[in-house]
Amino acid sequence: FFSVVDEPGTIVRAGHHRSTAGLLFLAIIPVTAFILGTWQVQRLGWKTDLMARLEDRLIRDPLPLPPRIDPSAVPEFDYRRVLATGRLRHDREMLIGPRMREGEQGYMVVTPLERPDGASTILVNRGWISKKMADQRARSPDALPQGMVTVEGLLREPWKKNMFTPDNKPEKGEFYFPDVHQMAEWSGSEPIWIEVTMEPDYLQFVDLQAQGIPIGRQAEVSLRNNHAQYIFTWYGLAAATSVMLYMLAKRPASASEAAKRVR
Known part of the structure; x- marks a missing residue:
């Protein structure tokens, strides 16, 4: 071995x-x-320069909205304060939601604004209402102004749909995100989006909420x-x-x- x-x-x-x-x-x-x-x-x-340009637009005086707007030019005027006069078409109102505010569930109220003298009809995001005010009959008359009105807001590019948001169902009146072209086609409007601005204090907020009057967004740049x-x-x-x-x-x-x- x-x-x-x-x-x-x-x-x-x-x-x-x-x-x-x-x-x-x-x-x-x-x-x-x-x-x-x-x-x-x-x-x-890049983001710092962009926010500086957008904030500069916010401090400028409101610009009267021209009768006709080229949708492709909207990005150049994003966050520009504008004034638009016309008649709100409450019969074509669209509710986007659900949207949470101050811990309460609700909707964003989008109403076509039919402007006079052959000007284009645009989409106006009037603001937020609580879920219990979704039915127009539950709101006060002040929440549904009649006749000619002038709205002040920001000319905006609406936010995009993310992967978790379901598709809109216009035939059922269900909107989960602002697809401007889809909503414009459904309501007979131009794909122009204006967000009404407002800065109410707490008491005003409570009063507007109780009457079902849409509460507009703050005039600030909301970019991450x-x-x-x-x-x-x-x-x-x-x-x-x-x-x-x-x-x-x-x-x-x-x-x-x-x-x-x-x-």
Whole structure:
């Protein structure tokens, strides 16, 4: 019988080499995070300039809405304060919802404004009402003004539908998001959207809510600007993973790696 321990011993390293491919793969993480952080810096500059332009439009005097509007020009006047005169078509009213406000469920009231002298009919987002005021018969007469009225609001591009919002069902009178072209076609209007602005105090808010009078939005720029947080996150991840990669590449041989074994 001849055992392997009777053979001459060969001294070898145990696990001394490292995978170059593995290190290169790990290096992709800090590089990608740094690129994304730099991109967010550019996005922050773009968003800051955009908000400055929009806020500048808010402080200007209201502009009378021209008789005819090119829908493709609306983005150039987004958040511009305008005045529009006409007759509200309450018979074509659309409720978008549900929408929550102050912890209560309700709807956004969208009413076509039929302007005189052959001017275009536009869509006016009059504001929020509670769910119990969805039926027009439950509202006060002041909530359904008759005759010629003048509304002041912001010329806007409505928010987009997200993946969790169901599709509108105009044939059933169910609207979950403002599809301007769809709502304009259904109501016989132009795809022009105005949001009425209002800044009521608490007592006025309660009174308007009780009468079913739509409560308009505040005249402010409501754009999300989280790019500074993203910059901190991506650059922090790039720095942390860079340190970890350096420590891994320069790590001294451990006791198990330095030990020699007899094969």
